[in-house]
Amino acid sequence: MAPxxxxxxxxxxxxxxLCALGLHSSFAVSEPISVTALARTNRANFxxxxxxxxxxxxxDWVIDSRNNTGMPFAIVDKVEARVFVFTTTGVLRGVxxxxxxxxxxxxxxxxxxxKKLADIRPQERTTPxxxxxxxxxxxxxxxxxxxxxxDTAISLHRVITxxxxxxxxxxxxTPTPLDNRITYGCINVSEDFYVHVVRPIxxxxxxxxxxxxEVSSTQEVFHSYRVE
Numbered sequence: 001m002a003p004x005x006x007x008x009x010x011x012x013x014x015x016x017x018l019c020a021l022g023l024h025s026s027f028a029v030s031e032p033i034s035v036t037a038l039a040r041t042n043r044a045n046f047x048x049x050x051x052x053x054x055x056x057x058x059x060d061w062v063i064d065s066r067n068n069t070g071m072p073f074a075i076v077d078k079v080e081a082r083v084f085v086f087t088t089t090g091v092l093r094g095v096x097x098x099x100x101x102x103x104x105x106x107x108x109x110x111x112x113x114x115k116k117l118a119d120i121r122p123q124e125r126t127t128p129x130x131x132x133x134x135x136x137x138x139x140x141x142x143x144x145x146x147x148x149x150x151d152t153a154i155s156l157h158r159v160i161t162x163x164x165x166x167x168x169x170x171x172x173x174t175p176t177p178l179d180n181r182i183t184y185g186c187i188n189v190s191e192d193f194y195v196h197v198v199r200p201i202x203x204x205x206x207x208x209x210x211x212x213x214e215v216s217s218t219q220e221v222f223h224s225y226r227v228e
Contacts, residue, residue, distance in 0.1 A: 042060075042063045042064050043090070043227060044056070044059035044086060044092070045090055045092060046092050049095050051077070051095070054212055054218055055080075055084060057218065057227075058075055061225060062086075062090065062210070064227045065225075067208070071207045072201045072202060072208075073085075073209065073210065074198075074201075074207065074208075076100075076187060076212060078212055078214045079177070081098050081099070081100055081180035082095055082097055083189055083193075093197055094196070094198075096190060097189075098172075098188060098189050099159060099172060099182050100183060100188075101126045101183055101185040102122065102181045103123050103181075104126070105126040105128075106126070106128060106130075106215045106216050107129075108149075108185070112152055112153070112185075113151050113152045117184055120184055120185075125183065125185055127183075127187060128149065128211065129212060129221050130149075130221060131208060131222060132148045132154075132211065134146050134156070135147055135207075136199070136203055137155075139157070144199065146209075148209050148211070152185070153185070154186055154187075156186070157186065157187075157188065158189065158194045159172055169190075172190055210222065
């Protein structure tokens with residue numbers, strides 16, 4: 001075969017290869033394209049609901065990086081006091097206000113899971129930030145809850161209204177997050193949201209709960225990135 005024929009044959013093979021990748025011959029490559037870069041096209045689907053930039057960034061990162069490893073997940077926004085629950089593919093199934101630990105901070109005090117509630121000091125009542133593998137379970141009162149971190153006794157459950165002086169249900173009903181810091185660290189949501197959103201999504205399967213920080217940055221806590 002003549003040199004010109006060999007060159008033409010090589011060009012033809014390159015075009016076929018590009019077509020197999022879904023590209024065409026006019027595609028200009030300025031830098032090497034990795035498989036990871038080509039795959040990063042997924043984002044979370046919030047539908048008509050709105051969320052803070054931090055929640056949107058983490059939700060997109062979870063789907064883009066597949067950090068949830070095929071499991072349903074939830075994002076807890078401590079600053080806005082809201083919980084977002086997603087399917088395995090990142091479709092938002094529900095969002096609701098939440099009650100959180102009364103103390104500001106992103107870490108739990110060592111050994112707090114072994115303390116009695118009466119022994120937990122006000123400054124220790126934090127909802128820790130981080131990525132947690134969550135599972136449905138039963139608390140000491142025989143009620144079903146979503147265990148977020150068993151060692152620190154942090155869970156997500158129905159709002160507790162046994163202490164009328166705390167006005168927990170009323171705090172959930174107000175439009176501002178300023179009065180939602182009241183718990184010892186657990187995350188309280190309404191009965192309706194727990195029964196119709198949280199429990200169906202996490203029943204029969206573990207999931208991931210991302211509790212966003214309020215002191216540190218999301219990148220520092222999750223090693224996440226912004227999906228461009």
